[in-house]
Every structure is written in structure tokens, then in C-alpha cells.
Amino acid sequence: xxxxxxxxxxxxxxxxxxLGLFLLGGLLTGALIALIIFxxxxxxxxxxxxxxxxxxxxxxVVLLMTIPTAFLIIYMExxxxxxxxxRLGPDRVGPFGSLLSxxxxxxxxxxxxxxxTGADAPVFTLAPVVTYLASVMTLLVIxxxxxxxxxxxxxxxxxxxxxxxxxxxxxxxxxxxxxNKYSLLGGLRxxxxxxxxxxxxxxxxxxxxxxxxxxxxxxxxxxxxxxxTDWYIWQQPLGFLIFFIAATxxxxxxxxxxxxxxxxxxxxxxTEYSGMRxxxxxxxxxxxxxxxxxxxxxxxxxxxxxxFPFPEIALAFDPGSLGIALLILVAVVPVVGxxxxxxxxxxxxxxxxxxxxxxxxxxxxxIVAVAAVLGWAFVSLExxxxxxxxxxxxxxxxxxxxxxxxxxxxVRIDQLMGFAWKWLLPASLLNLFVTAGxxxxxxxxxx
Amino acid sequence: MxxxxxxxxxxxxxxxxxxxxxxxxxxxxVIRFNEDLLFFLLAEVMLLSGLLVVTMRxxxxxxxxxxxxxxxxxxxxxxxxxxxxxxxQVLIYIGAISVLIxxxxxxxxxxxxxxxxxxxxxxxxxxxxxxxxxxxxxITVAATDWGELGTRLHTATDALAQVLFxxxxxxxxxxxxxxxxxxxxxxxxAKREEGGPP
Numbered sequence: 105x106x107x108x109x110x111x112x113x114x115x116x117x118x119x120x121x122x123l124g125l126f127l128l129g130g131l132l133t134g135a136l137i138a139l140i141i142f143x144x145x146x147x148x149x150x151x152x153x154x155x156x157x158x159x160x161x162x163x164x165v166v167l168l169m170t171i172p173t174a175f176l177i178i179y180m181e182x183x184x185x186x187x188x189x190x191r192l193g194p195d196r197v198g199p200f201g202s203l204l205s206x207x208x209x210x211x212x213x214x215x216x217x218x219x220x221t222g223a224d225a226p227v228f229t230l231a232p233v234v235t236y237l238a239s240v241m242t243l244l245v246i247x248x249x250x251x252x253x254x255x256x257x258x259x260x261x262x263x264x265x266x267x268x269x270x271x272x273x274x275x276x277x278x279x280x281x282x283x284n285k286y287s288l289l290g291g292l293r294x295x296x297x298x299x300x301x302x303x304x305x306x307x308x309x310x311x312x313x314x315x316x317x318x319x320x321x322x323x324x325x326x327x328x329x330x331x332x333t334d335w336y337i338w339q340q341p342l343g344f345l346i347f348f349i350a351a352t353x354x355x356x357x358x359x360x361x362x363x364x365x366x367x368x369x370x371x372x373x374x375t376e377y378s379g380m381r382x383x384x385x386x387x388x389x390x391x392x393x394x395x396x397x398x399x400x401x402x403x404x405x406x407x408x409x410x411x412f413p414f415p416e417i418a419l420a421f422d423p424g425s426l427g428i429a430l431l432i433l434v435a436v437v438p439v440v441g442x443x444x445x446x447x448x449x450x451x452x453x454x455x456x457x458x459x460x461x462x463x464x465x466x467x468x469x470x471i472v473a474v475a476a477v478l479g480w481a482f483v484s485l486e487x488x489x490x491x492x493x494x495x496x497x498x499x500x501x502x503x504x505x506x507x508x509x510x511x512x513x514x515v516r517i518d519q520l521m522g523f524a525w526k527w528l529l530p531a532s533l534l535n536l537f538v539t540a541g542x543x544x545x546x547x548x549x550x551x
Numbered sequence: 552m553x554x555x556x557x558x559x560x561x562x563x564x565x566x567x568x569x570x571x572x573x574x575x576x577x578x579x580x581v582i583r584f585n586e587d588l589l590f591f592l593l594a595e596v597m598l599l600s601g602l603l604v605v606t607m608r609x610x611x612x613x614x615x616x617x618x619x620x621x622x623x624x625x626x627x628x629x630x631x632x633x634x635x636x637x638x639x640q641v642l643i644y645i646g647a648i649s650v651l652i653x654x655x656x657x658x659x660x661x662x663x664x665x666x667x668x669x670x671x672x673x674x675x676x677x678x679x680x681x682x683x684x685x686x687x688x689x690i691t692v693a694a695t696d697w698g699e700l701g702t703r704l705h706t707a708t709d710a711l712a713q714v715l716f717x718x719x720x721x722x723x724x725x726x727x728x729x730x731x732x733x734x735x736x737x738x739x740x741a742k743r744e745e746g747g748p749p
Contacts, residue, residue, distance in 0.1 A: 156589070227615065262638040269646030273618060276653050280611055288657060295654045299647060 162254030178205040212383035224281035232384030235274030249490030272298040282376035290372025304528035305350035311539035325407030332411035355392040397501035408490030597623035
């Protein structure tokens with residue numbers, strides 16, 4: 105053991121990196137060889153456990169998806185709030201400062217990962233993981249487009265509420281293990297807040313479930329197909345209002361971000377966190393904004409349905425029918441397109457050198473080509489159109505969340521708790537009883 | 552370096568031991584590969600975390616181990632074909648009850664004065680009681696003729712609702728009234744003031 109430690113200490117930093125790479129490469133090669141040798145039993149095992157494999161695959165995809173989503177929402181928030189405050193906002197890194205959130209991510213990665221003295225180290229480390237995991241796993245059941253979802257569960261909505269309730273365990277763990285009174289206060293606040301708001305959140309959806317008769321999110325979206333008047337928002341306006349308020353509190357967003365109220369308790373549960381562990385909390389918050397918006401859209405705004413029956417457009421020709429000509433076309437069209445688009449600039453402005461005109465032409469051609477491909481995909485692939493509508497609606501709600509953060513002041517903790525129990529809970533019960541009564545009445549009158 | 556190696560190595564060792572035991576059993580043919588492997592993994596996690604709940608010193612960590620235990624139990628419910636029960640388990644036991652327990656512990660305990668845990672002073676009695684309980688459960692399970700129920704059934708949500716709210720609605724309502732009475736009693740006990748009615 106000491107020999108290994110001494111050798112390791114003598115190595116230079118590039119040497120350590122190289123050694124690590126060698127070890128990693130050796131391990132991967134070994135794993136690959138083992139995989140090839142045992143490929144048949146492994147494939148058999150995977151085939152026998154197909155639901156499990158599908159679950160793990162979907163979880164991985166969803167995990168990877170959260171990173172660009174969080175970056176995008178962080179950038180949106182910086183830029184939109186800046187515009188609302190009559191500031192410029194980020195404008196240095198990348199076009200319109202759009203790469204600033206990437207720089208934020210790198211910065212968080214490079215910072216010192218600090219554990220305070222007296223902290224409960226394992227719990228302190230696991231807390232952000234639990235919070236992040238809870239956010240990510242809820243994405244599994246969100247139907248993004250026809251056929252594009254992790255799992256179509258019979259009890260998807262219940263699963264969603266159950267898993268999203270786990271996030272508070274992470275906040276409590278972080279608050280307790282930081283060994284800091286501000287952190288503890290933040291953790292306690294988050295526990296009280298989430299438990300209180302979970303009750304109206306779940307009750308506000310029960311009315312909708314009575315109408316729909318299913319808890320599968322996919323089926324709920326299918327029920328809302330057609331015109332935008334078929335969306336559940338028109339049948340459940342009060343339910344939507346309660347759901348939206350309670351979901352804002354569940355996601356710890358302004359005006360209910362009492363858990364990290366910086367004017368009162370420094371940064372709440374995140375006070376002692378630095379580096380990537382803080383980054384996980386930060387990411388989880390923005391992923392939560394996306395998830396809450398996505399669930400609102402799925403439940404009340406028709407999910408991936410277009411707001412009107414989209415006219416069926418048949419394409420004039422099928423690109424696959426061209427055969428070998430398609431290959432030639434793919435080879436020729438970019439060159440010709442670039443030249444044609446570059447020509448006007450070169451001919452009309454004598455001061456412009458040819459290469460500059462070519463660059464302009466190339467960029468223009470790319471824009472046209474991407475637009476054409478997207479248009480073709482929108483018309484001919486159902487899931488592309490669905491995804492586009494879903495993202496459009498979801499990011500509208502993300503914008504509303506950012507807007508609320510830019511305009512609304514934070515409430516007080518006693519007002520927050522009183523509001524949940526004295527107003528939201530009775531209102532959601534009223535919504536439930538009225539909906540149930542209406543359903544029974546309609547059934548009696550119809551029969 | 553050795554310290555950090557220990558920090559990474561010890562959890563890896565534990566996870567490796569947890570995984571390799573059922574996989575080894577499966578290769579030996581003691582348990583069936585596809586159906587029982589996951590069950591054994593979850594059962595191991597559940598038993599281990601359950602043991603940690605009663606043996607660890609730090610009461611917050613005990614609470615967290617209890618959450619892991621409940622989570623593993625929810626996984627077993629999923630394997631048994633009752634995803635609704637599993638979701639309810641996670642929603643209520645982890646999301647509400649455990650969080651409430653942790654909340655209460657954090658409000659009442661201070662970190663620099665670790666309380667001696669009451670169940671650690673009664674270890675002998677607890678061990679005897681748990682062995683007797685385990686014996687009763689084993690005898691009951693073995694004595695029951697499971698028959699059709701033994702095959703994995705997949706409980707649909709609406710079927711469960713039909714049974715719960717139509718066939719057994721009286722029992723359901725009695726239980727809810729009991730819970731309501733408990734809540735009111737709890738509030739009454741907590742609100743009792745000095746000099747008031749006992």
C-alpha cells in the first residue's frame with residue numbers, strides 16, 4: 105500500500121493523468137473482451153429483462169437531457185430578468201451572451217469542493233445527489249411527443265408526485281449535515297413548505313382525474329386532442345390555478361423561495377455548499393422549473409397536441425424514391441447552393457472579396473437547409489411536430505416562471521403556511537366536490 | 552491518498568458484496584436468474600438498512616436509513632406487481648412520514664449532545680420480540696394456501712379502486728374516522744395548557 109502511495113506521489117500531474125488513462129483504457133478493453141466473449145448470455149439476460157433495460161436506458165437519456173435544459177433556462181432567466189430590469193444582461197460570451205451559462209457550469213466544476221468542519225460528510229455529499237435524482241426521475245413519465253416518453257405507466261401521475269416529493273429529503277439532508285443554523289433553518293422550511301403544499305397540489309389534480317378517468321399522462325394527453333377548447337384548462341380553471349400556485353411552491357420558486365431566502369437566511373440549505381455539489385442543487389432547481397412547466401402543459405394545456413387540428417399536408421415526392429440520384433443530389437446541392445447564394449453578394453458589391461461572399465453564402469445555405477429539413481420533419485414525422493408544440497408550450501410556462509421571479513416579491517414564511525392551509529386546501533376541496541357533483545349530474549341527466 | 556482511497560473503496564466494496572451475493576446464488580442455481588435476482592438485491596438493501604436503523608448512533612442517519620429501507624420495500628412491491636401500492640408507499644412513507652420524523656428530530660435535537668437511543672438500551676428485548684415476530688410471519692406464510700394468488704398478479708388501479716370504494720367501503724370509512732379521531736386527539740393533547748382541563 106505504501107509502495108503504491110509513494111509511487112503515486114512521485115508522479116507529475118501529466119503522469120497521473122496518463123496513468124489514469126492507461127488504467128481506464130485497460131479496464132475498458134477488458135470489459136469489451138468480456139462483453140464479446142459473453143455476448144450471448146448477456147443479450148439473453150437483457151432480452152429477458154426488457155422492461156428493466158428500457159427503464160435504465162430512458163433514465164440515462166433523461167439524465168443527459170437535463171443538462172442542456174438547465175443551461176437554457178439559466179440563460180433565459182439571466183437575460184429575461186435583465187431585460188425586465190432595463191439592463192443588458194449577459195452579452196460577452198458567445199452570441200448575445202448565450203454561452204455564459206456554459207461558463208457558469210465550467211466555473212462550478214473548477215471551484216474547490218469544500219466540506220465544512222463538523223459536517224456529516226457522507227450525508228453532506230449525498231444530499232445534492234438525492235435532490236437531483238428526484239428531479240430527473242420525474243422526467244421519465246412526461247410524454248414529450250407521440251411515442252416519445254420514458255415509461256407509459258398506469259399510475260404515472262402518482263409516480264410523479266411520489267418521486268418529486270423525494271427532493272425534499274435531499275434538502276433536509278443538506279440542511280442538517282451542513283452544521284450551520286442557517287442551513288438547518290432552510291432545510292426545516294423546505295420540509296414544512298413541501299409537505300404543506302403537496303396536499304393542495306395532489307388534491308387539485310383529483311378533479312381532473314375524475315373527468316379523465318385515468319392517471320396515465322399519455323392517455324391524458326390523448327384525451328385532449330382536437331381543438332384547444334378540448335384542453336382541461338377550460339373544465340378545471342380553479343384546479344389549474346391551485347395546481348400552478350402549489351407547483352410554484354413545490355419547485356421553490358419566487359414568490360415561495362423561502363428555503364433559500366437570501367435576505368433572511370443567507371442561502372438556506374445551500375449556505376455551506378460550494379463547487380459541483382452546489383451546482384447539483386442549482387441544476388435541480390432549474391430542471392424542476394422545466395418539469396413543473398411540462399407537467400402543467402401535459403395536464404391542462406393539451407401536451408403535445410396542436411391547438412387546432414393540423415391540416416394534413418402530403419409531400420409532393422418521397423426523397424427515398426430517388427434512389428441513387430439522392431446521393432448525387434446530396435453531394436451536389438451544398439456546393440451549388442452555396443455558390444448561388446454567394447453570387448448576389450459578390451456581383452452586387454464590388455468591394456467584397458470572393459471568400460467573404462462564399463462564407464456568407466455558406467451560412468445562408470445552412471440556414472435554408474436546416475429550415476427545409478425541419479419543415480420536412482415537421483410535416484412528415486408526427487413526433488417532431490408534437491415535440492415542437494410541447495416545447496413551445498413548456499417554454500411559455502418557463503417564461504412565466506421567470507417573469508414571476510422578475511416581478512413578485514417574496515412572501516413571509518407564516519403567510520406562506522397560512523395560505524396553503526387556509527386558502528388553497530379549502531379551494532381544492534371545493535374544486536373536487538364541484539367536479540364530482542357535476543360529473544354525477546351529467547351522468548344522471550344523460551341516462 | 553489512502554484516506555480518499557478508503558472513501559471510494561469502502562462503498563464500492565459494500566456495493567460489490569451486495570451485488571455479488573445474489574448473482575453468485577443465481578449462477579449456482581439456488582435462485583432463478585431473471586425473476587429473483589432483483590428481489591434478492593432489494594431484500595438485501597432492505598435488511599441491511601433496517602439493521603442500520605437500529606444500530607447506528609446518529610439518529611438523523613437512522614432516519615435516512617429508514618428512508619432507504621422504505622424505498623427498497625417500494626421496489627419489492629413493484630416486482631410483486633403492485634405499482635400503485637409502491638407509489639403510495641413512496642408518497643406517504645418516504646415523502647410525508649419520514650420527512651415529518653426527520654423534521655421533528657431536527658427541531659428537538661442538538662448535534663453536539665447526541666441522545667442515547669432508547670432502542671439501543673433495550674436491545675435484548677427487541678431481539679427476542681423480532682425473532683418471535685419473524686417466526687409468526689414465517690409460520691403464517693407457510694400455513695396459508697396461496698393457490699392462485701401465488702402467481703404474479705398485476706393489480707390495475709381501477710380494479711383496486713372498485714374493491715376499496717365499493718366492496719369494502721365501510722371498513723375504509725371506519726379507518727378514516729379512526730385516523731381523524733387520532734388527529735383531533737393529537738391536536739387536543741398538544742394544545743393543552745397549564746391549569747386547563749387535563
